[in-house]
Amino acid sequence: MSAPQRLTVRHQSVYHYLEPVRFGEHRMMFRPRASHDLRLLTAQLLITPTPERLYWLHDVFDNSVAVATFSVEASELLFRSEVTLEHYEAPLPDYSLEAYASTWPFAYTSEEASDLVNARSRQFPNEDVDLWARRFIDPGGTTGTMTLLRSMTLEIKNNFMYVRRVEKGVNRPADTLRLRSGSCRDFAVLMMDAVRSLGLAARFVSGYIFVPDHDTTLGGGATHAWLQIYLPGAGWVDFDPTNSIVGNRHLIRVAVAWNYDQALPLWGTWHGAMHSFRSLEVDVSVTEDA
Secondary structure: OOOOEEEEEEEEEEEEEEEEEEEEEEEEOOOOOOEOOEEEEEEEEEEEOOOOEEEEEEOOOOOEEEEEEOOOOEEEEEEEEEEEEEEOOOOOOOOOOOHHHOEEOOOOOHHHHHHOOHHHOOOOOOHHHHHHHHOOOOOOOOEEHHHHHHHHHHHHHHHOEEOOOOOOOOOOHHHHHHHOEEOHHHHHHHHHHHHHHOOOEEEEEEEEEOOOOOOOOOOOOOOEEEEEEEEOOOEEEEEEOOOOEEOOOOEEEEEEEOOHHHOOOEEEEEEOOHHHEEEEEEEEEEEEOO
C-alpha cells in the first residue's frame, strides 16, 4: 500500500425556498468511514439555520449519521461539511481470492451465505439484466471471477454514457441497460443487480471521488456512488463502473448499505406550500493538501 494522500473534502448543499418554511428532521451522511485505508483527521459541520438539536448515531451498517431538528422557519437551509483525511491507495490491487472462489460459479460457505442474504437479494429482477450479465461468462471454458467482474466494470465505462443528476432516486437497472446512460448511482445499481443475478453478494457505496488535475475521472463536483462485491479471501472489493476502477483508487467511502435508498447523503422533510421549493444546489470538492 502506498504512502497516504492527505485530502480535504468540502461538501455544501443549499435548499432555496420562495418563502420561509418549517423544517422537519434532516439526516446527513457526510463523515467518511474510517478503516485501514482511510484515517479521518478533522471534521467540521455547519448548518444554517442553527438546529435546535444536533446529534450523531451509527445506523445498522455502522455508518455515521448526523441528525438535525429545527425550531425556526427560513427560506434557505444550508449544510456545509469539511473533512480532512489520509487516504491509503492500492493503485494495482492484487486480490488473493480463495481457490474455490477464483472461478465462477462458486458457492459461499454456509456462514457467509447466512450473513449475505440481503446482499444477494435483488430489488429489480429482470430477464434483460440476467441475459446481459451472462454475456461476461465464457461459454466454452472457465470464467475467472475477477476477469468477469473487471469486464463488466469496463463494459459500463466504455459503452454507457455518464449523465450527472443531482435529484434523488435511481433508474431501474433494466432502464439503465436500455438507455445505455445514467448517473453513477444508476451504474452502481445496474452492476449490483447484474452480479446478484449471478449469485454474488454486492452492496451500494456512497461517498466522494478525488479527481486529480487533468484527469478524466468522472463524478467529481458531487457525491459519488459505486458498489462493493464480497469475494472470499479478499472481502468487500470496490468496483466503480462509472470510471472502471477496481480497488479504492480515488474513492472515499462514506456509507455502505444493501440498497441505494439506505445510503442517501442527505434527506429530510419541510412543511409549506408546494410551490415554495425553488432549488437545490450541491457543490463538492476534493483537493489534495500539499
